[in-house]
Amino acid sequence: MTEKFAFHLKKADGRARLGEIETPRGVIRTPAFMPVGTVGTVKALYPEQVREAGADIILGNTYHLMLRPGAERVAKLGGLHKFMRWDGPILTDSGGFQVMSLGKIRKITEEGVTFQSHIDGSRHMLSPERSIEIQCLLGADIQMQFDECIELPAERREVERAMELSLRWAERSKRAFEAQLLAGGAKPGQALFAIVQGGTDAELRRRSAEVLVAMDFPGYAVGGLAVGEGHDAMIATLGEALPVLPENKPRYLMGVGTPLDLIESVRLGVDMFDCVMPTRNGRHGYAFTWNGPLNMRNAKHAEDMSPLDELSRCPAARDYSKAYIHHLIRSGEYLGAMILSWVNTVFYQDLMAAMREAIAEGRFDDWAAATKAAITAPPAAP
């Protein structure tokens, strides 16, 4: 097994890119969508279903896993891959986003963040060094720098302050990761990505990207988007930030998004995504299909014995009737969440596969136009 991390750009179609990320745990075909395995499980799915859906890589949340079952415990038990039965690559976030959205913040300082657990109120600290330590304990193949992610809209001064702090934390994260590599806490072939911040301010985004590129990371994320700024502002911001990033490194748009978001972001040159939408919306009764999203709670499905998509690769999309799924969702049954999380996870992977194929064949714009006409934005989950 190779012990290196590498990105191979295979083809470009306009700014859309087809590639492969090579890791010791396997190849990630890009553009890639990473199902989110929040606390060590992609919700309502068996790991076999995630793999068979076509996912090459999944995401784990540092914040959740550090609180339960705890990073030291996961390490003691052999690492996150073994713990959750996923032998492919795993990317972990830094905890930065969720400590701010879920934890009860006590204090943000230059050093890091102290906060209380949303589960039991226990006190914890995250800093660039501790975040990297946790990600190494989990055994993440792709790790993320610790950053401060603020809610939008925010004043420019505040956006700039958080962006500048995140740059200093990027530097410390990098040093911490390099120290872990030397000490054996990080393994050869694992990689640390930087995160471009700066809100929706073009100048701040460019400055953040330029500084991070100068630090030479093996991959770059765009963070702090899909936090309320809207699709158009997100796409505009991406258009500013991406051209600053090097061609030969993977680009990851964090926490995004709808099928439309994915298509438009791939068009601008994004290579990787993660989002809870396929599973969260599935639990709430939303099905993604090639004819657009369906709200299965809607009474119009109550006597519709047709399947969600008889041509789908996903058995659940072919085998169960809309009427039955409607009944399961209305009744709050596990099987409703299981079926729709499965259907949506396969849909998202098929969407990425279709984009990769369209890029490979040099017809991304035509494919995107036709697909966007069919797939409209999903309704927001309740």
Added chain:
Amino acid sequence: MTEKFAFHLKKADGRARLGEIETPRGVIRTPAFMPVGTVGTVKALYPEQVREAGADIILGNTYHLMLRPGAERVAKLGGLHKFMRWDGPILTDSGGFQVMSLGKIRKITEEGVTFQSHIDGSRHMLSPERSIEIQCLLGADIQMQFDECIELPAERREVERAMELSLRWAERSKRAFEAQLLAGGAKPGQALFAIVQGGTDAELRRRSAEVLVAMDFPGYAVGGLAVGEGHDAMIATLGEALPVLPENKPRYLMGVGTPLDLIESVRLGVDMFDCVMPTRNGRHGYAFTWNGPLNMRNAKHAEDMSPLDELSRCPAARDYSKAYIHHLIRSGEYLGAMILSWVNTVFYQDLMAAMREAIAEGRFDDWAAATKAAITAPPAAP
């Protein structure tokens, strides 16, 4: 496909019986355990998992299904088998038990019961005739007479009143079922079972059984047990009621029970069981194993990387560590309920298969003694 309903007694070992129930939808090997598919789904399992666990037949709840999605709607959509993707036999209860435990009773009269839905407060009526009509609309292969099931302990006078009422309702249920057969609402090969009532009173149980036997049903259930009377009283009552029932008809103990209950009841000559215990206890974190039940919430499992049972037929019992299951249950994750419901459903089917094998080989008592020593009663679900 045969269009008849028949019970074939293949072998007896003491009072324990090995048999087969022949139905147009397939053979039910007895002693049989029926997983409970309350509202048209065995909770947290795909139907394929239930079938592969070895279940020949499942149970559906008339009360739940009449309220949601509604019996007429299920009939319009092609029946319960098609609706929930289960092509084997289905037994439906009469609604009698659950209307009393879940519904807000408005009035019990000679005619039947009027009640309010626990879901939306809407008003409904169940009578012997309506219960049979609903079971026919669902397309149940084995239907149950409408009965009144009271909570124990209760005064003898009250137990007797309910038992006598249930006998009159048995007669009306039988006439209603025969009318449905003539009218095409019930199909050839479908069967209606009677329910012996009488609390823990030996004389009332015998009288109930004698009257029902004289009416000549194709099968007999013992109802109104496992409602708080305890294991010993249940077994004693069974010992009174079963000898009155004909040898050549299947005997079904409703709503039971723990592995110990099943073993002791099979020893007395019971052929069929249903219970929510494998799935409900699974959702609450309890695992049934051949070494006794485990409470997976218990901290002692937190760092145990061994599987629940590496020799199990169930992949989930072999593949996932106790530590991971502990984490999932503690975190309230879907996958925890999915894994334990699956493990427990396979365990219950394997328990029945082991009993059938022991009876076939004439060693039931030895098998039971050895197994009971290993399998102790499960802790009550919280």
